[in-house]
């Protein structure tokens with residue numbers, strides 16, 4: 433039987449030379465693959481209190497919406513700067529290939545709420561770290577960080593675990 437990893441395609445030299453881009457669109461496009469992905473992302477959190485699922489732009493929205501629907505929770509987007517219409521708080525971060533700022537609506541989570549953070553891929557962990565900081569600045573608590581892909585050589589898992597986070601990933605690719 434195919435695994436989640438089997439559905440993920442690798443594109444060489446995208447978006448820059450030297451990057452092996454792990455493309456989850458082929459996983460999301462397959463009905464068995466997408467269901468397997470959502471079910472496996474959720475499995476470790478069975479029976480736990482989760483008030484909100486937070487997804488990181490852009491591919492984290494695809495998974496996060498499906499996960500939130502399955503859990504019957506609300507969904508909150510963390511977006512790149514300038515996209516959210518209401519009052520926001522912002523957090524800067526560095527990426528594998530660049531720098532950026534992410535934002536969340538300042539009323540999107542309440543103090544004490546339990547949050548599951550989801551994204552397609554963990555590389556340096558900069559994006560997820562920025563997301564965690566935004567969630568914590570609103571007084572909510574990250575009970576888990578779930579990813580489809582981990583790139584362990586880029587150190588994201590270690591960074592998040594050093595912050596005390598519980599990290600769950602469905603598969604890993606060695607190398608950059």
Ligand SMILES: O=P(O)(O)OC[C@H]1O[C@H](OP(=O)(O)OP(=O)(O)O)[C@H](O)[C@@H]1O
Nearest residue numbers: 489490491528553554555556557558559
């Ligand atoms: O662990 P990091 O080094 O922070 O990298 C991981 C992030 O990079 C990718 O998003 P990207 O910033 O390319 O945005 P996109 O999903 O909008 O294309 C990926 O979807 C993660 O969000």
Ligand SMILES: Nc1ncnc2[nH]cnc12
Nearest residue numbers: 452453454528553555608
């Ligand atoms: N190698 C990679 N493949 C896909 N998305 C990424 N985001 C950061 N690094 C990536």
